[in-house]
Amino acid sequence: MKIPVLRIYTIGYLLFLYCPILILPIFAFNDSTAVAFPLQGFTTEWFQNVFHDAVLGKALKNSLLVAASTAVISTFLGTLAARANTRYQFKAAGPLMGLIMLPMVLPEIIMAMALLVVLLSIGIPLSLFTIILGHVLVCTPFAVAILTSAFQSLDKSLEEAAYDLGEGPFSTFRLIILPLVMPGIISAMLICFTISLDEFIISNFLGSGEPLLSTFIYGQLRFPKNVPNIMALGTILVGVSITLLALAEFFRRRGLARTGAKDSGGFL
Amino acid sequence: MTSAKPTMIEFKDVHKYYGDYHALRGITATIQAGEFFSLLGPSGCGKTTLLRTIAGFEGISSGVVLIDGKDVAAVPPNQRPTNMVFQSYAIFPHLTVAQNVGFGLRKDPRSAADKARAVDEALAMVGLSGYGARAAHALSGGQRQRVALARALILKPKVLLLDEPLSALDKKLRENMQVELIKLQRQVGITFILVTHDQEEALVMSDRIAVMFEGQIAQLDSPERLYRLPKTRAVANFIGTMNFLSAQILSEAGGMVEVEVQGFGRLQLDAEKQVTGAPTATGATIGFRPETATLLFDGQQATDRETMATVEEVVYYGDMTYYDVLLDGTSAPVRLSMRNVFGRPVLDIGTRTRVGWSPGALVLFR
Numbered sequence: 001m002k003i004p005v006l007r008i009y010t011i012g013y014l015l016f017l018y019c020p021i022l023i024l025p026i027f028a029f030n031d032s033t034a035v036a037f038p039l040q041g042f043t044t045e046w047f048q049n050v051f052h053d054a055v056l057g058k059a060l061k062n063s064l065l066v067a068a069s070t071a072v073i074s075t076f077l078g079t080l081a082a083r084a085n086t087r088y089q090f091k092a093a094g095p096l097m098g099l100i101m102l103p104m105v106l107p108e109i110i111m112a113m114a115l116l117v118v119l120l121s122i123g124i125p126l127s128l129f130t131i132i133l134g135h136v137l138v139c140t141p142f143a144v145a146i147l148t149s150a151f152q153s154l155d156k157s158l159e160e161a162a163y164d165l166g167e168g169p170f171s172t173f174r175l176i177i178l179p180l181v182m183p184g185i186i187s188a189m190l191i192c193f194t195i196s197l198d199e200f201i202i203s204n205f206l207g208s209g210e211p212l213l214s215t216f217i218y219g220q221l222r223f224p225k226n227v228p229n230i231m232a233l234g235t236i237l238v239g240v241s242i243t244l245l246a247l248a249e250f251f252r253r254r255g256l257a258r259t260g261a262k263d264s265g266g267f268l
Numbered sequence: 269m270t271s272a273k274p275t276m277i278e279f280k281d282v283h284k285y286y287g288d289y290h291a292l293r294g295i296t297a298t299i300q301a302g303e304f305f306s307l308l309g310p311s312g313c314g315k316t317t318l319l320r321t322i323a324g325f326e327g328i329s330s331g332v333v334l335i336d337g338k339d340v341a342a343v344p345p346n347q348r349p350t351n352m353v354f355q356s357y358a359i360f361p362h363l364t365v366a367q368n369v370g371f372g373l374r375k376d377p378r379s380a381a382d383k384a385r386a387v388d389e390a391l392a393m394v395g396l397s398g399y400g401a402r403a404a405h406a407l408s409g410g411q412r413q414r415v416a417l418a419r420a421l422i423l424k425p426k427v428l429l430l431d432e433p434l435s436a437l438d439k440k441l442r443e444n445m446q447v448e449l450i451k452l453q454r455q456v457g458i459t460f461i462l463v464t465h466d467q468e469e470a471l472v473m474s475d476r477i478a479v480m481f482e483g484q485i486a487q488l489d490s491p492e493r494l495y496r497l498p499k500t501r502a503v504a505n506f507i508g509t510m511n512f513l514s515a516q517i518l519s520e521a522g523g524m525v526e527v528e529v530q531g532f533g534r535l536q537l538d539a540e541k542q543v544t545g546a547p548t549a550t551g552a553t554i555g556f557r558p559e560t561a562t563l564l565f566d567g568q569q570a571t572d573r574e575t576m577a578t579v580e581e582v583v584y585y586g587d588m589t590y591y592d593v594l595l596d597g598t599s600a601p602v603r604l605s606m607r608n609v610f611g612r613p614v615l616d617i618g619t620r621t622r623v624g625w626s627p628g629a630l631v632l633f634r
């Protein structure tokens with residue numbers, strides 16, 4: 001009999017990848033502080049704890065603020081870079097785009113340390129603002145990648161047509177280009193938001209001690225009795241992340257359908 | 269077509285470089301007001317570049333482009349009295365048909381109701397009445413084309429530029445649109461400039477055609493003159509099919525040229541009507557179109573001259589049959605096109621046959 005090697009490999013691969021995440025909701029509803037089988041019973045106590053934890057509430061508020069700011073700034077910068085990259089041809093474009101995309105692959109801990117040294121040496125106090133700066137650095141490449149594909153799928157003659165029909169460069173951008181890449185912009189914002197929300201290294205290095213979700217979770221893991229709470233929080237975060245990414249993909253595909261472009265693959 | 273019409277567009281020694289690439293090499297031509305003018309040539313010949321210099325999307329490296337007497341070097345596309353139908357139609361996919369057609373009226377001071385009426389009229393003109401509320405991205409290729417036309421014509425430009433507007437349509441639809449475009453042009457009286465690589469399309473639609481090769485205009489003439497008396501063998505080959513036989517010029521006198529033609533013998537040709545091209549070192553050539561010579565079937569008499577030949581290839585097209593025949597005394601076959609009249613047989617390969625021809629239908633390329 002032939003052994004379906006590839007099929008076994010694929011199933012094993014997916015199990016390895018997603019089993020740990022599946023553990024989260026299981027123990028989030030388990031009526032025991034010990035994260036161990038056998039399961040003890042069903043409870044929503046941990047979720048209630050999560051909703052009543054004042055520090056967690058503060059962390060959530062900070063994280064949402066940071067993530068939203070990061071999403072807006074990164075997407076704005078990404079729009080400019082992607083537009084320049086797709087619309088104009090100039091010698092420095094290649095190296096410049098390389099530098100913009102570099103934070104995607106640079107070790108985050110190196111960037112976090114470097115940023116910390118620079119910020120301290122020029123005397124900028126650590127705050128949520130410095131965290132936002134760090135997150136923008138990490139998120140902008142993702143925004144650029146998504147928006148470049150959105151701009152590239154635009155037929156250049158659409159722009160020329162608007163120009164031909166009497167519009168200037170700015171009104172053409174506003175009336176034609178912006179509406180057509182809007183799905184890409186929304187998709188980029190959602191992905192930057194998601195990345196910022198669960199970013200830990202930069203948040204930990206550049207923070208002033210104000211709690212963020214990621215640093216809060218890390219801190220709580222030291223207390224065994226709090227672990228189930230973290231499981232419940234993690235379950236919520238996984239749910240929110242999947243929802244946001246699905247939304248982002250939905251907008252990306254709608255953008256493609258609108259411009260009638262071919263799907264060249266997205267993040268999902 | 270009459271030369272009394274005023275000039276609408278004038279090119280004076282226009283050159284265009286892309287880096288080292290010399291895309292336009294000294295274009296000098298005039299296009300008359302109200303004319304249906306075509307730029308015809310193979311891809312990469314510069315015809316689209318030339319069209320885009322009129323629209324203002326391409327700057328020129330040297331020379332002058334005049335639109336209605338004004339040098340447009342410093343005029344951006346959004347201020348030129350030209351509008352364009354793009355090859356991809358460039359219909360704004362996020363707008364409705366009416367919003368697309370009315371797009372150019374945004375800065376028009378007329379009232380919203382007047383603009384809506386103008387949009388309706390433009391849609392009616394292209395046969396799309398009642399389509400205004402539809403989403404543009406849901407239209408078929410032919411409908412997009414019409415929307416693009418209406419959108420360009422609503423601004424009443426002095427010149428309408430058409431960049432291969434029919435190339436994306438299937439054959440039947442293309443032929444219908446050719447006729448509609450001609451009618452539309454007569455109706456609105458605007459100068460139409462069409463870019464195409466389809467010689468048949470150019471012949472059918474144009475008042476005059478500029479045939480372009482490698483950044484230069486090889487010939488600018490009416491369709492009939494282009495077909496009948498092409499200036500070069502390259503033009504002759506691009507517009508339809510032409511057979512060539514090598515020839516030798518023996519003497520020229522009194523408006524007549526005496527030539528010795530391979531397979532056809534010694535002939536007198538009219539220097540005015542039948543001789544074309546500049547003298548070349550490579551020697552003269554005689555050209556004739558496939559339909560100007562005929563196979564003579566049993567009992568048929570030649571109206572003028574006749575020569576024996578052997579059938580080498582037969583291509584049957586339903587209404588027509590194309591024969592490649594080797595004329596006695598020649599080394600390469602020539603193509604003849606014969607209408608398939610009822611009762612006439614299709615000859616087999618290898619058949620000996622008579623070919624009727626007429627010296628008056630020959631063209632001498634010197």
